[in-house]
Amino acid sequence: MRQKLQYLVIHCTDTPAGRPITSQMIRYWHTVERGWKQVGYTDMIHLDGRVERLVNNNDDEWVDPWEITNGVAGINAISRHIVYVGGKGGDTRTLAQKGAMLAYVRDMVKRFPDIKVAGHYQFNPAKTCPSFNVPEWLISVGIEPKNIYLP
Numbered sequence: 001m002r003q004k005l006q007y008l009v010i011h012c013t014d015t016p017a018g019r020p021i022t023s024q025m026i027r028y029w030h031t032v033e034r035g036w037k038q039v040g041y042t043d044m045i046h047l048d049g050r051v052e053r054l055v056n057n058n059d060d061e062w063v064d065p066w067e068i069t070n071g072v073a074g075i076n077a078i079s080r081h082i083v084y085v086g087g088k089g090g091d092t093r094t095l096a097q098k099g100a101m102l103a104y105v106r107d108m109v110k111r112f113p114d115i116k117v118a119g120h121y122q123f124n125p126a127k128t129c130p131s132f133n134v135p136e137w138l139i140s141v142g143i144e145p146k147n148i149y150l151p
């Protein structure tokens with residue numbers, strides 16, 4: 001059964017700064033090495049800012065069963081997960097990635113005014129993903145507090 005989209009969760013690939021990652025690689029890590037049914041993220045932001053869709057999505061306010069990705073256990077049925085390439089050891093986002101991520105977040109909050117944007121670590125204290133303070137960044141780029149997830 002479909003549920004309403006509530007969270008946009010930001011992740012990193014946890015790979016070194018400047019190293020390109022392909023969708024084939026991330027799909028392999030998740031579905032073959034980890035044995036997940038589906039790759040963990042809907043969209044991937046490449047080093048040059050290109051946004052690549054990994055899992056089909058009709059971009060409406062519902063998370064259909066075929067749209068679910070495995071970013072954070074327990075909230076996947078109500079979340080959209082996105083990932084930027086990099087993040088190993090810290091915030092490695094390129095200027096192009098920051099711009100693309102901001103455009104992505106702005107588009108999502110415009111279309112889904114009640115959505116809350118979060119970082120993976122906010123749902124799992126054992127994680128540092130996506131290697132930057134997500135609420136702080138969102139505030140710094142002018143996202144409204146109502147769209148910033150704070151537990």
Ligand SMILES: [Zn+2]
Pocket residue numbers: 010011012071120129130
């Ligand atoms: Zn993550």
